[in-house]
Amino acid sequence: MACSVVLSSPFYFCKNFTVLSLQSSNSSHRTRTFVAMQGDGASAATKNNSDLKIPHVLTVAGSDSGAGAGIQADLKACAARGVYCSTVITAVTAQNTVGVQGVNIMPEDFVAAQLKSVLSDMQVDVVKTGMLPSTDIVKVLHQSLREFPVRALVIDPVMVSTSGDVLAGPSIVSGFRDILLPMADIITPNIKEASALLYGMQLATVSDMYSAAKLLHCFGPRNVLVKGGDLPDSSDAVDIFFDGENFHELRSARVKTRNTHGTGCSLASCIAAELAKGSPMLSAIKVAKRFIGTALDYSKDIVVGNGPQGPFDHLLRLKSTSRNSGRPGAFNPSDLFLYAVTDPRMNKKWGHSITDAVKAAIEGGATIVQLREKDVDTGSFLEAARACIEICRHHRVPLLINDRIDVALACDADGVHVGQSDMPVRFARALLGPEKIIGVSCKTPEQAHQAWIDGADYIGCGGVHPTNTKENNLTVGLDGLKTVCLASKLPVVAIGGIGISNASDVMKIGVPNLKGVAVVSALFDRECVLTETKKLRAVLTEAI
Numbered sequence: 001m002a003c004s005v006v007l008s009s010p011f012y013f014c015k016n017f018t019v020l021s022l023q024s025s026n027s028s029h030r031t032r033t034f035v036a037m038q039g040d041g042a043s044a045a046t047k048n049n050s051d052l053k054i055p056h057v058l059t060v061a062g063s064d065s066g067a068g069a070g071i072q073a074d075l076k077a078c079a080a081r082g083v084y085c086s087t088v089i090t091a092v093t094a095q096n097t098v099g100v101q102g103v104n105i106m107p108e109d110f111v112a113a114q115l116k117s118v119l120s121d122m123q124v125d126v127v128k129t130g131m132l133p134s135t136d137i138v139k140v141l142h143q144s145l146r147e148f149p150v151r152a153l154v155i156d157p158v159m160v161s162t163s164g165d166v167l168a169g170p171s172i173v174s175g176f177r178d179i180l181l182p183m184a185d186i187i188t189p190n191i192k193e194a195s196a197l198l199y200g201m202q203l204a205t206v207s208d209m210y211s212a213a214k215l216l217h218c219f220g221p222r223n224v225l226v227k228g229g230d231l232p233d234s235s236d237a238v239d240i241f242f243d244g245e246n247f248h249e250l251r252s253a254r255v256k257t258r259n260t261h262g263t264g265c266s267l268a269s270c271i272a273a274e275l276a277k278g279s280p281m282l283s284a285i286k287v288a289k290r291f292i293g294t295a296l297d298y299s300k301d302i303v304v305g306n307g308p309q310g311p312f313d314h315l316l317r318l319k320s321t322s323r324n325s326g327r328p329g330a331f332n333p334s335d336l337f338l339y340a341v342t343d344p345r346m347n348k349k350w351g352h353s354i355t356d357a358v359k360a361a362i363e364g365g366a367t368i369v370q371l372r373e374k375d376v377d378t379g380s381f382l383e384a385a386r387a388c389i390e391i392c393r394h395h396r397v398p399l400l401i402n403d404r405i406d407v408a409l410a411c412d413a414d415g416v417h418v419g420q421s422d423m424p425v426r427f428a429r430a431l432l433g434p435e436k437i438i439g440v441s442c443k444t445p446e447q448a449h450q451a452w453i454d455g456a457d458y459i460g461c462g463g464v465h466p467t468n469t470k471e472n473n474l475t476v477g478l479d480g481l482k483t484v485c486l487a488s489k490l491p492v493v494a495i496g497g498i499g500i501s502n503a504s505d506v507m508k509i510g511v512p513n514l515k516g517v518a519v520v521s522a523l524f525d526r527e528c529v530l531t532e533t534k535k536l537r538a539v540l541t542e543a544i
C-alpha cells in the first residue's frame with residue numbers, strides 16, 4: 001500500500017530532518033521565528049512594528065468570477081476578521097455556482113512580478129496560498145518567499161473545486177509535497193487533497209484522518225489540519241489537527257446548507273488572519289472554525305445563483321438586509337408618530353402576552369415599537385424580542401430594544417433606545433453599525449447637541465408630564481420639550497404622561513422636528529390595547 005511505502009521510506013523521514021536542520025541554519029526565514037515564538041508570546045513580534053501597522057495577509061490564489069471562493073473569498077474573510085489582505089493572482093477562472101467553465105493561468109513571470117510588488121513593499125505578515133495551477137508558479141512562490149521571508153506560511157493545497165473541477169493537476173502534487181510543504185507553518189487539506197498528497201491513500205474514517213495528519217507532517221509542515229467536511233455519514237464536521245506532538249479532534253455541528261462554496265479558502269484565510277494578529281496556531285484554527293460555522297449558519301438560506309453550490313456571506317449581513325426579511329429600510333422620522341413602549345408589569349396585570357400586546361398596538365396604528373422589559377432575565381428578553389421581531393417585520397414596523405445593546409445585536413433588532421446613564425451613543429453606534437436606529441433620551445439642549453454629534457437618529461424628550469411608569473423622572477413640561485426641540489438637529493419624540501387627553505396639546509407646540517409621542521401606560525395599562533391605540537392614533541391624526 002502506498003501509505004506504508006511512505007511510512008517506511010527513510011527518504012521521507014530523512015527529508016523531514018533535513019528540513020528541520022535547514023530551518024535552524026536558516027535563521028533569516030521568519031516563518032520559523034514566528035512559530036517558535038508561539039508559546040512565549042507571538043504578539044511580541046508585532047510589538048516591534050509601528051502601532052499603526054495593520055496585520056497583513058497576502059493571498060496567492062486564483063480569481064473566482066462568482067466570488068464564492070478563491071481570491072474573492074480570501075479578501076472577504078480577511079476583511080471580516082479585520083486584517084488587511086493583498087492579492088497575487090495565479091489564475092483567472094470563469095466560475096459560478098454550477099462549476100468552473102474556464103481557467104486562464106497567469107504566466108509565472110507575472111506571478112513573480114506581483115509577488116515582488118507586494119512583498120518588497122508592504123510588510124506582509126502571513127502568506128496564504130490557494131490555487132497554484134502550475135509547478136512553475138509553485139517554484140516562483142518558493143523563490144519569492146526565500147527572498148522576502150514572512151512570519152508564517154499557510155498552504156491550502158487546492159486541487160479540486162467544490163463542483164469537482166480540477167484546479168491543479170496531478171503534476172502539481174509533487175510540487176506541493178517537495179517544495180511548499182517543507183516551508184509551511186500549516187497545511188489545510190481536505191480528505192481528497194490529503195489523499196492525493198499521500199499517493200492516493202484511502203481516507204474513509206476519522207481514524208484514517210489521524211493517520212493522514214501524521215503522515216503529512218512527515219513532509220515537513222509544522223502543523224497539519226486535515227478537514228473532514230467531506231466525510232460521509234457524520235452529523236458533525238470533524239477536523240484533525242496535528243502539531244507534530246499532539247492531536248486535537250476539532251468537532252462542530254455540520255450546518256445543513258447548499259452554501260458551502262469557498263469554505264476551504266475562507267477557513268485558511270481566517271487562520272492566516274488570526275496568525276497575522278499574533279494568535280498561536282491552535283487558537284487561530286479554533287477561531288477560524290467558529291467563524292466559518294457561524295457564517296454558514298447565518299447564511300444557510302440565502303440564494304445566490306442556480307447551481308448546486310452557493311456562496312456564503314462572510315460579513316454576516318445579507319440575511320438581515322435581504323428584501324424578504326421585511327425589515328424596514330433606512331430610519332424614517334415619521335415612524336416616531338405613535339411610538340409604543342412596552343411594560344412587563346402592565347402586560348402581566350392585564351394578562352397580555354408581550355406578543356399579543358405588540359400585535360394589538362401595531363394593529364391599532366403604532367408606527368414603531370420599543371421593548372422596555374426592565375427586570376426581565378436576558379434569556380426571556382431575547383426570546384420575547386425574537387417573537388416580537390417576527391410580528392414587527394410582518395407589519396414593516398421597526399422594533400427597538402430599550403437599554404440592551406447585547407439583546408438588540410443578538411436578535412438583530414432594528415435599533416436601540418438608550419438613556420443618559422446607559423451605554424453612550426457613540427459606543428452603541430460602533431457596536432451596531434451605521435444602519436441601526438439609535439434613539440437617546442434628552443432633557444436639555446446640551447444633551448440634544450451631544451446626541452447629534454454622537455450619531456443618534458432621534459431623541460426622546462420628557463417627561464413632558466408627570467408619570468408613574470418611570471420612577472424619579474424629572475418633568476420638563478411642554479416648555480422644556482419645546483426648548484429641546486428647538487435646540488435639536490434631530491427629530492424628537494415626546495414622552496412622559498402622554499395619553500388621549502393631552503396628546504393633541506403636545507403635538508401643537510409648533511416645532512417641525514417634533515414627530516410624535518411615545519407612550520407606555522396609555523396603551524398598555526389598559527384592558528384593550530387595540531382600542532386604546534386606535535383612539536390615540538385618531539387624536540394624533542386630528543392634531544397635525
Ligand SMILES: Cc1ncc(COP(=O)(O)OP(=O)(O)O)c(N)n1
Nearest residue numbers: 402403417418419420441460495518
Ligand atoms: C422614546 C423614549 N424616550 C425616552 C426613554 C427613556 O429612556 P431612559 O432615560 O434610558 O430610561 P429607561 O426607559 O431606560 O427607564 C425611552 N425609554 N424611550
Ligand SMILES: Cc1nc(C(=O)O)sc1CCOP(=O)(O)O
Nearest residue numbers: 462463467469496497519520521
Ligand atoms: C420610559 C420613560 N422615559 C421618560 C423620560 O422622561 O425620558 S418618561 C417614561 C415613562 C413613560 O411612560 P408613560 O407613557 O406611562 O407615562
Ligand SMILES: [Mg+2]
Nearest residue numbers: 403418419422
Ligand atoms: Mg435606559
